[in-house]
Amino acid sequence: MKKTVAVILLHFFFMVFIISISLAASTAYRETISHPYPLPLTNSTPTVSVGETAPDFSLPSISGARVTLSQFRGSKNVVLSFVPAAWTPICSDQWPGYGIIQDIFIQNNATLIGISVDNIPTLHAWTKQMGSIWFLVCADFYPHGKVAGEYGVLRPDGMAERAIFVIDKEGRMRFARVYDINTRPPLEDIVAVLQAIR
Amino acid sequence: MFCLIGVIFLLAPAELAAGAVLDVGNTFPEVVLNVEDEDDARYLDVGGIMDLVMGSKKITIHDVKTNFLVIQIFSMYCPYCQADAPRVNTLFGKMRKDPAINDKVKLIGIGAGNTKLEVATFKNKYAIDFPLFSDGDFSIHKKIGEVRTPYFIIVKLQGARKGEVLYSRLGTLESVESFLDVIEKLAVK
Numbered sequence: 001m002k003k004t005v006a007v008i009l010l011h012f013f014f015m016v017f018i019i020s021i022s023l024a025a026s027t028a029y030r031e032t033i034s035h036p037y038p039l040p041l042t043n044s045t046p047t048v049s050v051g052e053t054a055p056d057f058s059l060p061s062i063s064g065a066r067v068t069l070s071q072f073r074g075s076k077n078v079v080l081s082f083v084p085a086a087w088t089p090i091c092s093d094q095w096p097g098y099g100i101i102q103d104i105f106i107q108n109n110a111t112l113i114g115i116s117v118d119n120i121p122t123l124h125a126w127t128k129q130m131g132s133i134w135f136l137v138c139a140d141f142y143p144h145g146k147v148a149g150e151y152g153v154l155r156p157d158g159m160a161e162r163a164i165f166v167i168d169k170e171g172r173m174r175f176a177r178v179y180d181i182n183t184r185p186p187l188e189d190i191v192a193v194l195q196a197i198r
Numbered sequence: 199m200f201c202l203i204g205v206i207f208l209l210a211p212a213e214l215a216a217g218a219v220l221d222v223g224n225t226f227p228e229v230v231l232n233v234e235d236e237d238d239a240r241y242l243d244v245g246g247i248m249d250l251v252m253g254s255k256k257i258t259i260h261d262v263k264t265n266f267l268v269i270q271i272f273s274m275y276c277p278y279c280q281a282d283a284p285r286v287n288t289l290f291g292k293m294r295k296d297p298a299i300n301d302k303v304k305l306i307g308i309g310a311g312n313t314k315l316e317v318a319t320f321k322n323k324y325a326i327d328f329p330l331f332s333d334g335d336f337s338i339h340k341k342i343g344e345v346r347t348p349y350f351i352i353v354k355l356q357g358a359r360k361g362e363v364l365y366s367r368l369g370t371l372e373s374v375e376s377f378l379d380v381i382e383k384l385a386v387k
Binding site for chain 1: 273274275276277316319320323334
Protein backbone atom coordinates (compact mmCIF):
# COMPACT_ATOMS: atom_id res chain seq x y z
CA MET A 1 0.00 0.00 0.00
CA LYS A 2 2.76 2.42 1.03
CA LYS A 3 4.70 1.48 -2.11
CA THR A 4 1.63 2.15 -4.31
CA VAL A 5 1.05 5.54 -2.69
CA ALA A 6 4.72 6.42 -3.13
CA VAL A 7 4.63 5.48 -6.82
CA ILE A 8 1.47 7.50 -7.39
CA LEU A 9 2.97 10.52 -5.63
CA LEU A 10 6.12 10.14 -7.68
CA HIS A 11 4.12 10.19 -10.92
CA PHE A 12 2.06 13.12 -9.67
CA PHE A 13 5.10 15.27 -8.88
CA PHE A 14 6.70 14.26 -12.19
CA MET A 15 3.55 15.35 -14.04
CA VAL A 16 3.52 18.67 -12.15
CA PHE A 17 7.18 19.09 -13.07
CA ILE A 18 6.44 18.57 -16.77
CA ILE A 19 3.55 21.05 -16.63
CA SER A 20 5.82 23.48 -14.81
CA ILE A 21 8.36 23.16 -17.61
CA SER A 22 5.67 24.08 -20.14
CA LEU A 23 4.63 27.13 -18.10
CA ALA A 24 8.24 28.13 -17.46
CA ALA A 25 8.86 27.87 -21.23
CA SER A 26 6.69 30.99 -21.57
CA THR A 27 8.78 33.83 -22.92
CA ALA A 28 9.87 37.02 -21.28
CA TYR A 29 6.95 39.08 -22.59
CA ARG A 30 4.44 36.87 -20.87
CA GLU A 31 5.62 37.82 -17.40
CA THR A 32 3.10 40.64 -17.03
CA ILE A 33 0.21 39.00 -18.84
CA SER A 34 -2.53 36.80 -17.45
CA HIS A 35 -3.45 33.80 -19.62
CA PRO A 36 -7.14 33.03 -19.35
CA TYR A 37 -7.37 32.01 -23.00
CA PRO A 38 -8.94 30.26 -24.78
CA LEU A 39 -12.19 31.62 -23.39
CA PRO A 40 -15.52 29.98 -24.15
CA LEU A 41 -17.59 31.62 -26.85
CA THR A 42 -21.00 33.01 -25.92
CA ASN A 43 -23.86 34.03 -28.15
CA SER A 44 -23.75 37.76 -27.48
CA THR A 45 -25.64 39.75 -30.07
CA PRO A 46 -25.42 43.52 -30.50
CA THR A 47 -28.60 45.17 -29.26
CA VAL A 48 -28.39 47.85 -31.92
CA SER A 49 -28.61 47.10 -35.60
CA VAL A 50 -26.98 48.97 -38.42
CA GLY A 51 -29.02 52.06 -39.19
CA GLU A 52 -30.38 52.50 -35.68
CA THR A 53 -29.29 55.20 -33.27
CA ALA A 54 -26.43 54.05 -31.06
CA PRO A 55 -27.11 54.24 -27.31
CA ASP A 56 -25.51 57.30 -25.80
CA PHE A 57 -23.19 56.76 -22.87
CA SER A 58 -20.87 58.62 -20.56
CA LEU A 59 -17.81 56.91 -19.11
CA PRO A 60 -14.71 57.96 -17.18
CA SER A 61 -11.50 57.88 -19.19
CA ILE A 62 -7.88 57.40 -18.20
CA SER A 63 -7.18 61.04 -19.08
CA GLY A 64 -9.44 62.08 -16.22
CA ALA A 65 -12.10 63.52 -18.51
CA ARG A 66 -15.51 62.00 -18.86
CA VAL A 67 -16.27 60.82 -22.41
CA THR A 68 -19.77 60.99 -23.81
CA LEU A 69 -20.61 59.43 -27.17
CA SER A 70 -22.87 62.32 -28.17
CA GLN A 71 -20.01 64.82 -27.78
CA PHE A 72 -18.84 63.64 -31.20
CA ARG A 73 -22.24 64.13 -32.86
CA GLY A 74 -21.84 66.27 -35.93
CA SER A 75 -18.06 66.20 -35.90
CA LYS A 76 -16.54 62.71 -35.91
CA ASN A 77 -17.32 59.13 -36.73
CA VAL A 78 -16.67 56.95 -33.70
CA VAL A 79 -15.18 53.47 -33.49
CA LEU A 80 -15.86 51.65 -30.23
CA SER A 81 -13.44 48.83 -29.44
CA PHE A 82 -14.71 46.67 -26.60
CA VAL A 83 -12.12 44.24 -25.23
CA PRO A 84 -12.56 41.63 -22.51
CA ALA A 85 -9.88 42.55 -20.00
CA ALA A 86 -6.65 44.37 -19.37
CA TRP A 87 -3.41 42.39 -19.01
CA THR A 88 -4.62 39.54 -21.22
CA PRO A 89 -2.86 38.33 -24.39
CA ILE A 90 -5.22 39.14 -27.26
CA CYS A 91 -6.25 42.50 -25.81
CA SER A 92 -2.64 43.40 -25.16
CA ASP A 93 -1.95 42.64 -28.81
CA GLN A 94 -4.93 44.56 -30.17
CA TRP A 95 -4.81 48.10 -28.82
CA PRO A 96 -1.07 48.68 -29.39
CA GLY A 97 -1.78 48.13 -33.08
CA TYR A 98 -4.41 50.85 -33.03
CA GLY A 99 -1.76 53.03 -31.46
CA ILE A 100 0.06 53.31 -34.80
CA ILE A 101 -2.93 53.96 -37.06
CA GLN A 102 -4.12 57.37 -35.88
CA ASP A 103 -3.54 58.63 -39.41
CA ILE A 104 -6.17 56.24 -40.74
CA PHE A 105 -8.69 57.66 -38.30
CA ILE A 106 -7.73 61.25 -39.12
CA GLN A 107 -8.09 60.56 -42.85
CA ASN A 108 -11.58 59.21 -42.22
CA ASN A 109 -12.64 61.91 -39.77
CA ALA A 110 -12.98 59.36 -37.02
CA THR A 111 -11.93 58.76 -33.48
CA LEU A 112 -11.50 55.61 -31.43
CA ILE A 113 -12.76 54.80 -27.95
CA GLY A 114 -11.38 51.69 -26.27
CA ILE A 115 -13.63 50.26 -23.57
CA SER A 116 -13.27 47.45 -21.07
CA VAL A 117 -14.92 46.65 -17.74
CA ASP A 118 -11.64 47.21 -15.88
CA ASN A 119 -11.29 50.17 -13.55
CA ILE A 120 -9.35 53.33 -14.36
CA PRO A 121 -6.15 52.52 -12.43
CA THR A 122 -5.94 49.13 -14.15
CA LEU A 123 -6.52 50.62 -17.59
CA HIS A 124 -4.03 53.38 -16.89
CA ALA A 125 -1.27 50.96 -15.91
CA TRP A 126 -2.03 48.61 -18.78
CA THR A 127 -2.16 51.19 -21.54
CA LYS A 128 0.93 52.93 -20.18
CA GLN A 129 3.06 49.92 -21.01
CA MET A 130 1.72 49.83 -24.56
CA GLY A 131 3.70 52.88 -25.52
CA SER A 132 2.04 55.77 -27.28
CA ILE A 133 -1.77 55.55 -27.13
CA TRP A 134 -3.55 58.39 -28.90
CA PHE A 135 -7.12 57.21 -28.48
CA LEU A 136 -9.57 57.51 -25.62
CA VAL A 137 -9.67 54.65 -23.13
CA CYS A 138 -12.76 54.33 -20.96
CA ALA A 139 -13.68 52.22 -17.96
CA ASP A 140 -17.08 50.51 -18.01
CA PHE A 141 -16.40 49.49 -14.42
CA TYR A 142 -19.27 50.95 -12.41
CA PRO A 143 -22.08 50.18 -12.75
CA HIS A 144 -20.29 47.07 -13.89
CA GLY A 145 -20.47 46.62 -17.66
CA LYS A 146 -23.49 48.91 -17.99
CA VAL A 147 -22.49 50.22 -21.40
CA ALA A 148 -21.34 46.81 -22.60
CA GLY A 149 -24.72 45.48 -21.54
CA GLU A 150 -26.57 48.24 -23.40
CA TYR A 151 -24.67 47.29 -26.53
CA GLY A 152 -25.35 43.59 -25.98
CA VAL A 153 -21.74 42.64 -25.39
CA LEU A 154 -21.54 41.92 -21.65
CA ARG A 155 -20.63 38.28 -21.14
CA PRO A 156 -22.02 36.12 -18.33
CA ASP A 157 -18.49 35.97 -16.87
CA GLY A 158 -18.52 39.75 -16.39
CA MET A 159 -16.10 40.64 -19.16
CA ALA A 160 -16.99 42.48 -22.31
CA GLU A 161 -16.98 40.67 -25.62
CA ARG A 162 -14.37 41.52 -28.21
CA ALA A 163 -16.55 43.78 -30.33
CA ILE A 164 -16.27 46.65 -32.76
CA PHE A 165 -18.99 49.24 -33.34
CA VAL A 166 -18.77 52.12 -35.79
CA ILE A 167 -21.10 55.07 -35.28
CA ASP A 168 -21.34 57.87 -37.80
CA LYS A 169 -21.47 61.60 -37.14
CA GLU A 170 -25.26 61.46 -37.00
CA GLY A 171 -25.11 58.92 -34.21
CA ARG A 172 -26.26 56.03 -36.37
CA MET A 173 -24.81 52.55 -36.10
CA ARG A 174 -22.91 51.70 -39.27
CA PHE A 175 -21.13 48.53 -38.15
CA ALA A 176 -21.69 46.18 -35.22
CA ARG A 177 -19.82 42.93 -34.82
CA VAL A 178 -18.95 40.59 -31.99
CA TYR A 179 -15.78 38.67 -32.77
CA ASP A 180 -14.45 35.37 -31.54
CA ILE A 181 -13.11 36.50 -28.18
CA ASN A 182 -9.96 34.46 -28.74
CA THR A 183 -8.92 36.16 -31.96
CA ARG A 184 -8.07 39.69 -32.92
CA PRO A 185 -10.39 41.53 -35.32
CA PRO A 186 -8.73 42.20 -38.68
CA LEU A 187 -7.85 45.80 -39.38
CA GLU A 188 -9.57 45.47 -42.74
CA ASP A 189 -13.00 45.52 -41.06
CA ILE A 190 -12.47 48.89 -39.42
CA VAL A 191 -10.84 50.48 -42.45
CA ALA A 192 -13.52 49.25 -44.86
CA VAL A 193 -16.34 50.75 -42.80
CA LEU A 194 -14.58 54.06 -42.20
CA GLN A 195 -13.84 54.44 -45.89
CA ALA A 196 -17.43 53.60 -46.78
CA ILE A 197 -18.89 56.26 -44.50
CA ARG A 198 -16.26 58.94 -45.07
CA MET B 199 -1.38 5.08 -12.78
CA PHE B 200 -1.11 4.27 -16.45
CA CYS B 201 -3.44 7.21 -17.15
CA LEU B 202 -1.00 9.48 -15.35
CA ILE B 203 1.88 8.12 -17.38
CA GLY B 204 -0.17 8.57 -20.55
CA VAL B 205 -0.94 12.18 -19.67
CA ILE B 206 2.73 12.87 -19.05
CA PHE B 207 3.73 11.52 -22.44
CA LEU B 208 0.90 13.38 -24.16
CA LEU B 209 1.60 16.69 -22.42
CA ALA B 210 5.36 16.83 -22.43
CA PRO B 211 6.23 16.61 -26.16
CA ALA B 212 3.57 19.17 -27.21
CA GLU B 213 4.57 21.65 -24.56
CA LEU B 214 8.32 21.22 -24.90
CA ALA B 215 8.13 21.33 -28.73
CA ALA B 216 6.70 24.86 -28.71
CA GLY B 217 10.04 26.39 -27.87
CA ALA B 218 12.24 23.81 -29.63
CA VAL B 219 11.34 24.16 -33.31
CA LEU B 220 13.72 27.04 -33.91
CA ASP B 221 16.54 25.82 -31.73
CA VAL B 222 20.00 26.35 -33.23
CA GLY B 223 20.96 23.31 -35.23
CA ASN B 224 17.39 22.43 -36.23
CA THR B 225 16.13 22.73 -39.79
CA PHE B 226 13.88 25.71 -40.43
CA PRO B 227 10.40 24.41 -41.26
CA GLU B 228 9.10 24.46 -44.81
CA VAL B 229 6.92 27.57 -45.14
CA VAL B 230 5.39 29.26 -48.18
CA LEU B 231 5.72 33.00 -48.68
CA ASN B 232 3.75 35.11 -51.17
CA VAL B 233 5.88 37.62 -53.05
CA GLU B 234 3.58 40.34 -54.35
CA ASP B 235 5.97 43.18 -54.95
CA GLU B 236 8.43 43.51 -57.82
CA ASP B 237 11.04 45.21 -55.66
CA ASP B 238 10.83 42.35 -53.20
CA ALA B 239 11.17 39.81 -56.01
CA ARG B 240 14.28 41.60 -57.29
CA TYR B 241 15.85 41.88 -53.84
CA LEU B 242 15.24 38.22 -53.09
CA ASP B 243 16.27 37.34 -56.65
CA VAL B 244 13.47 34.83 -56.94
CA GLY B 245 12.85 35.51 -60.58
CA GLY B 246 9.46 35.27 -62.21
CA ILE B 247 8.74 39.00 -62.21
CA MET B 248 6.10 38.37 -64.86
CA ASP B 249 4.24 36.11 -62.42
CA LEU B 250 3.65 39.17 -60.29
CA VAL B 251 1.65 40.72 -63.07
CA MET B 252 -0.95 38.09 -62.27
CA GLY B 253 -0.83 38.65 -58.55
CA SER B 254 1.84 36.90 -56.62
CA LYS B 255 4.58 34.31 -56.66
CA LYS B 256 4.77 31.63 -54.03
CA ILE B 257 8.24 30.85 -52.77
CA THR B 258 9.98 29.08 -49.94
CA ILE B 259 13.06 30.43 -48.23
CA HIS B 260 15.14 28.08 -50.38
CA ASP B 261 14.14 30.06 -53.47
CA VAL B 262 15.90 33.13 -52.11
CA LYS B 263 19.28 33.55 -53.80
CA THR B 264 21.53 34.14 -50.83
CA ASN B 265 23.81 32.32 -48.43
CA PHE B 266 22.10 33.33 -45.21
CA LEU B 267 18.62 34.64 -44.52
CA VAL B 268 17.74 36.75 -41.52
CA ILE B 269 14.09 36.33 -40.63
CA GLN B 270 12.28 38.67 -38.27
CA ILE B 271 9.00 37.42 -36.85
CA PHE B 272 7.00 40.53 -36.01
CA SER B 273 3.49 41.82 -35.53
CA MET B 274 1.96 45.19 -36.30
CA TYR B 275 0.28 44.90 -32.90
CA CYS B 276 3.48 44.25 -30.96
CA PRO B 277 4.74 47.39 -29.17
CA TYR B 278 8.23 45.94 -28.98
CA CYS B 279 8.27 45.42 -32.75
CA GLN B 280 7.04 48.96 -33.21
CA ALA B 281 9.81 50.36 -31.01
CA ASP B 282 12.40 48.13 -32.70
CA ALA B 283 11.41 49.03 -36.26
CA PRO B 284 13.85 51.95 -36.63
CA ARG B 285 16.73 49.76 -35.41
CA VAL B 286 15.80 46.99 -37.84
CA ASN B 287 15.72 49.57 -40.63
CA THR B 288 19.19 50.70 -39.60
CA LEU B 289 20.33 47.09 -39.65
CA PHE B 290 18.95 46.62 -43.15
CA GLY B 291 20.60 49.81 -44.36
CA LYS B 292 23.97 48.70 -43.06
CA MET B 293 23.54 45.23 -44.52
CA ARG B 294 22.89 46.73 -47.94
CA LYS B 295 25.83 49.07 -47.75
CA ASP B 296 28.35 46.49 -46.62
CA PRO B 297 29.73 44.69 -49.69
CA ALA B 298 30.86 41.76 -47.53
CA ILE B 299 27.29 41.21 -46.40
CA ASN B 300 25.00 42.50 -49.14
CA ASP B 301 25.44 39.61 -51.56
CA LYS B 302 25.49 36.92 -48.93
CA VAL B 303 22.86 37.85 -46.38
CA LYS B 304 19.28 38.98 -46.89
CA LEU B 305 16.54 40.08 -44.51
CA ILE B 306 12.81 39.41 -44.49
CA GLY B 307 10.01 39.83 -41.98
CA ILE B 308 6.99 37.61 -41.36
CA GLY B 309 3.95 39.19 -39.72
CA ALA B 310 2.58 36.57 -37.34
CA GLY B 311 -1.20 36.68 -37.47
CA ASN B 312 -1.06 39.87 -39.53
CA THR B 313 -3.31 40.34 -42.53
CA LYS B 314 -2.02 41.93 -45.73
CA LEU B 315 -3.37 45.33 -44.69
CA GLU B 316 -1.78 45.01 -41.27
CA VAL B 317 1.60 44.14 -42.78
CA ALA B 318 1.27 47.01 -45.27
CA THR B 319 0.32 49.39 -42.46
CA PHE B 320 3.39 48.41 -40.45
CA LYS B 321 5.60 48.68 -43.54
CA ASN B 322 4.31 52.15 -44.40
CA LYS B 323 4.31 53.43 -40.83
CA TYR B 324 8.00 52.64 -40.35
CA ALA B 325 9.13 53.04 -43.99
CA ILE B 326 10.46 49.49 -44.12
CA ASP B 327 12.32 48.62 -47.29
CA PHE B 328 12.93 44.91 -46.85
CA PRO B 329 10.26 42.35 -47.78
CA LEU B 330 7.52 41.72 -45.26
CA PHE B 331 5.12 38.79 -45.55
CA SER B 332 1.66 38.21 -44.19
CA ASP B 333 0.86 35.16 -42.06
CA GLY B 334 -2.75 36.09 -41.46
CA ASP B 335 -3.95 32.65 -40.41
CA PHE B 336 -0.92 31.95 -38.17
CA SER B 337 -0.07 28.90 -40.30
CA ILE B 338 3.60 29.86 -40.52
CA HIS B 339 3.62 30.92 -36.88
CA LYS B 340 2.35 27.47 -35.86
CA LYS B 341 5.05 25.72 -37.92
CA ILE B 342 7.82 27.74 -36.30
CA GLY B 343 6.70 26.94 -32.79
CA GLU B 344 4.39 29.90 -32.06
CA VAL B 345 7.21 32.12 -30.93
CA ARG B 346 6.54 35.51 -29.39
CA THR B 347 7.56 38.67 -31.15
CA PRO B 348 9.93 40.12 -32.10
CA TYR B 349 11.95 37.05 -32.89
CA PHE B 350 15.10 36.85 -35.03
CA ILE B 351 16.39 33.80 -36.83
CA ILE B 352 19.34 33.32 -39.17
CA VAL B 353 19.04 30.38 -41.55
CA LYS B 354 21.77 28.93 -43.72
CA LEU B 355 20.69 28.55 -47.33
CA GLN B 356 23.84 27.35 -49.09
CA GLY B 357 26.29 24.52 -48.69
CA ALA B 358 25.96 21.58 -46.35
CA ARG B 359 22.99 21.48 -43.96
CA LYS B 360 20.87 23.90 -46.00
CA GLY B 361 18.02 25.25 -43.92
CA GLU B 362 19.95 24.95 -40.67
CA VAL B 363 19.03 27.46 -37.97
CA LEU B 364 22.24 29.22 -36.99
CA TYR B 365 20.80 31.91 -34.71
CA SER B 366 17.54 32.06 -32.84
CA ARG B 367 16.55 34.71 -30.35
CA LEU B 368 13.46 36.27 -28.87
CA GLY B 369 13.59 39.98 -28.29
CA THR B 370 14.39 43.29 -29.87
CA LEU B 371 17.65 43.97 -31.65
CA GLU B 372 18.94 46.15 -28.81
CA SER B 373 22.30 46.56 -30.53
CA VAL B 374 22.46 46.79 -34.31
CA GLU B 375 26.25 46.56 -34.17
CA SER B 376 26.20 43.36 -32.14
CA PHE B 377 23.80 41.75 -34.56
CA LEU B 378 25.89 42.93 -37.48
CA ASP B 379 28.89 41.28 -35.85
CA VAL B 380 26.99 38.02 -35.81
CA ILE B 381 26.07 38.43 -39.45
CA GLU B 382 29.56 39.46 -40.48
CA LYS B 383 31.09 36.43 -38.81
CA LEU B 384 28.71 34.20 -40.76
CA ALA B 385 29.21 35.99 -44.06
CA VAL B 386 32.99 36.20 -43.87
CA LYS B 387 33.47 32.58 -42.77
